[in-house]
Amino acid sequence: MTVIGKPLDRVDGKAKTTGAATFSAEYAHPGLAHAALVHATISRGRVTAVHTGEAEAVPGVIAVLTHHNAPPLKPAPKVSALNLSSFVSGTSVDYLQTDEVHWDGQPIAVVVAETSAAAREAAALVRAEYAQVEAVVDFAAAEADAVPQPRSLIAPGDARKGDAEAALAAAPIALDLRFTTPPQNHNALEPHATTAVWDGDRLTVHDATQAIDWFRAHLAVRFGIPAADVRVLAPFVGGGFGGKGAIWPGTILAALAARATGRPVRLALSREGVYRTVGGRTASIQRVALGATRAGRLTALVHTSVSRTGRIGGHPEPVTSASRHLYDAENMLIQQKLVRLDLLSNAAMRAPGEAIGTFALESAIDELASAVDIDPIELRMRNEPAADPLDGTRFSHRMLREAYRTGAERFGWAARTPEPRSMRDGRWLVGMGVASAYHPSTYLxxxxxxxxxxxxxxxxxxxxxxxxxxxxxxxxxxxxxxxxxxxxxxxxxxxxxxxxxxxxxxxxxxxxxxxxxxxxxxxxxxxxxxxxxxxxxxxxxxxxxxxxxxxxxxxxxxxxxxxxxxxxxxxxxxxxxxxxxRLVRAAAGAHFCEVRVDPDTGEIRVTRWTGVFDIGRVVNPKTAAGQLRGGIVMGLGAALSEATLIDPRTGRIMNPGLAEYHVPVHADVPPIEVHFLDDPDPTMPGGILGAGELGITGVAGAVANAVHHATGIRVRDLPITLDKLL
Incomplete structure (x- = not known):
């Protein structure tokens, strides 16, 4: 091979950096109209009246569509493994077909106007009256009502080996810990946008999607036309981390508005519109309990979780996925439970399940290392399995030992002193932490x-x-x-x-x-x-x-x-x-993190990062490193700042935008060294295991472990904000 493995520039790099690339909200069509959404302000109930007169009087308004005058729409297909395109149904709601309201933010009207400014102005003037019914929106309060999570393609069911609870009770060293992670929302560089054009009964859609073929199939079902009569174009997508893998109200309603008005229609969501109508990551409550010998060998591993979906859709997250495969415990108990709330469906968000599950697992492993006074890397290696710990299935590829060995050398782990608060740089407390990265691999x-x-x-x-x-x-x-x-x-x-x-x-x-x-x-x-x-x-x-x-x-x-x-x-x-x-496939790796913490203010600075990854064959180290760095940066946001604040009384998102939902900026991101083992997996096409989602897994755990080493304080509830260190 002469080309694979070379760090070549992206073929679309020039188009994107010069502005020549055309995104979904930039296509011009003759007679193009613009649409804006009107959002419900209750979490559950019915619209008893909708007043559109003021909106219709705004100059340039073409139509105001509500459930009284919208064209008919077919129901969303039921989710089925026999129809993989059904997995992109963001919700099961028949938009503008009934007076029902299922979540705070659900579109109850669409304004179509000659300009986007007129559409937004008119949308703000639409007023609705409601008959409310009791809604369940408080995730923490609903924990007691959680039910076993059903098994699915993306979320395997409960698993047991031996009697983990009995082994935990008998273990010389035992930890029983509770972790929580908050909801999180998508903030891609390009907000969701759709431009829809009808030509008779043929539909063309320019959309910010990461599932072109499945979008086509879904639109065909919703509008009752053959899939061959739907064309979806997405030559450039400005970031997609799962939120653009499902079809949300904006896409459906842009096409519905175009059919109703006979005009091409563009519907570009504001940042707030993304929060109101595009699902994000579920919150979670997790229990990780570990039993071990005094030499650090695991005798029991318990990992249970409670997460949520909406009553109108959402896919359960495999929160405990990594715990099935990472450590060779003699007895294991893996359980996932679920609550259904009157909130917008949750959605995939970079490494759904593993991103938050590894925070709890890797934090607990670090706590165990402290309890048995063993180096955190050595403890992991003592419990590194030769085959899948649950049932002995063989690994197609497993190079975690090499990842930790290489990472420790490159990071300088030997310079770490084990006692918390033992390392300083002037007034700053210095901490070092590690965690394993893990993400299953497959191909379609x-x-x-x-x-x-x-x-x-x-x-x-x-x-x-x-x-x-x-x-x-x-x-x-x-x-x-x-x-x-x-x-x-x-x-x-x-x-x-x-x-x-x-x-x-x-x-x-x-x-x-x-x-x-x-x-x-x-x-x-x-x-x-x-x-x-x-x-x-x-x-x-x-x-x-x-x-x-x-x-x-x-x-x-x-x-x-x-x-x-x-x-x-x-x-x-x-x-x-x-x-x-017959086998377990996964990409894996090791994260090494250094933080500095101000002992007076609790300010945390991540100052250095090294990641060593086994992603099989590396086709292009430049683009692969970019993906892994991006995942690490996203993980830093989850660890230190990101949290969607949902009012537990009303179900309304209280921080719907980047002014109050804090993602990492350049000053928050340290130098990130990425290294590959570059060993092909013989069971995957081209030996490729995948890189996109691996980077975020384990990141929050590595940060939490480094913060504990710096301060002596264990934070088990994300994000790790300064108030938790004071």
Missing amino acids: TADLTVRLSADGSVLVRCGFQEMGMGGATAQAQIAADALGVPFEDVRVEYGDSALPKGPIAGGSVQTATIAGSLLLACGKLRRSLRTMAKRTGGEGVREILERADVPHIEARIGSDTRFGRLSGQARFMTRFMRDQR
Whole structure:
């Protein structure tokens, strides 16, 4: 290989940095109108009256749509593993079809106007009256009503090995700890936006989505038209971390407004609109209990969680996922419970489950290390399993020992003195902490075509998403090596549902999924060339194709026919279930964190970070490092500042915007060193395990552990704000 592994610049880098890239709210269409949402101000009940007269009188207003005059809309499909596109239903609500209100912020009207300013002005003038009913919105108060979480593809059920509670009670060293994490909201650089255009019964949508094909299928169901009559375009997406993987009210209502008015309609959400209508991360209450010998060998590991969904949708988070696989405890108990609240559905948010679950687990492991007076890394290595600790299933790839060894050397862990408050830099207390990163790996199916032309150029076509991670660049590198052509001669088309069906960009599956199909297609092309060469006697691509009298050859993987789609889904389900039984796949790594804490004010500064990661084959170290750094920065926000504040009386989000919801800025982010082990996983396409979500896992735990080392104070409730250190 000559191209894979090189830190090449992104092929779309120039377009994005010069402003040439066009995002979903920037497409111009003749007669374009603008839409704004009107949000409900109760959490549960009915709209008894809606007053639109003042809004309709605003100059430029075209229409005010409510449940009284909106066009009909089909119900959302029920979530089913037999229809993977059903997983993108943000909620089950039939927007503007009834007078029912299901959460504070639900759209109850849409204003369409000639300008966005007129639409916003008119939306503020719409007044509604309600008949309220009692709503359950207080997560902490609902803990006692939690029920066992159902098993699903993304959230496995409870698990047991031995009798963990009895082993905990008998253990020489035992800890029984409670952790909490708050709700969190998405704040992508590009807020959600949709531009919708109808041509008769054919719908074109420009959308900020990370699931183009599934969006197309969902829109077809909601508007009662064939999927072939829906086109979704998303050539550039300004950040998507799970929130753009589901279809939220803005997308549906933009298309509904366009159908009602006969005009192209753009609906771009404000920051507050994103908070009101786009789901975020669930809050959690977690128990981690550890029993161990005095030598630090785990005899019991208990990890239980309570999280939430909305009554109108949301997918349970696999909070305890990492605890199933990270430590070799003799007895284990893994349980997840769920409460359903009258809030907007929760949504995937970078490493859903593992991001918050590893905070509790890795903090508890650090506490155990203190209790048995063993170095935190040594304790982890003493409990590193040779096979999956629950059932003995083999690991496809496991290099945590190497990650910790390499990270400790690069970070300078040997300079750490073990006692809390024992390290200083002037007036600052200095602390060092570590934590494991862990995220399961899998791959879906992708359709694509690869064309090799006589001039040696290659065209790859697949309807996947590019959200800034360098997906097109990585696939061009894979194709270049597979066909033995220069990287500059490969062009990748993506971001359009008219292309062969691509996978969702979620779960860190996109790169490996496309690579699997791409390598198959390139293999087909190589075989075709060899056959042609034998027949014609030519050498080299140009001569072979010229002698065969063809301008190019092409290979296709997958089919967009109904049978082809069902066949592809069946292949995925069969492989997924088989793999679940015979191996455990995951990307993993080790985080090393240094903090400084002001002993008088409680101010925390993260001053240094080293991460060593096993993500299998590294296609492009520059783009992969960017993804992992981004995950670490997002984890710093979760650790130190991010929290969605929900009024426990009304269910209203009280800080819906970046003025009061605090994400890390440049001054909060230290130098972050990222290092790869770069060892391919032989069971994954191209040896690729995935990088996008791994970076955030373990980050909050590493920060909490470093803060304890600096101050002697254990913080078990995120975020770690200065008041908790005073």
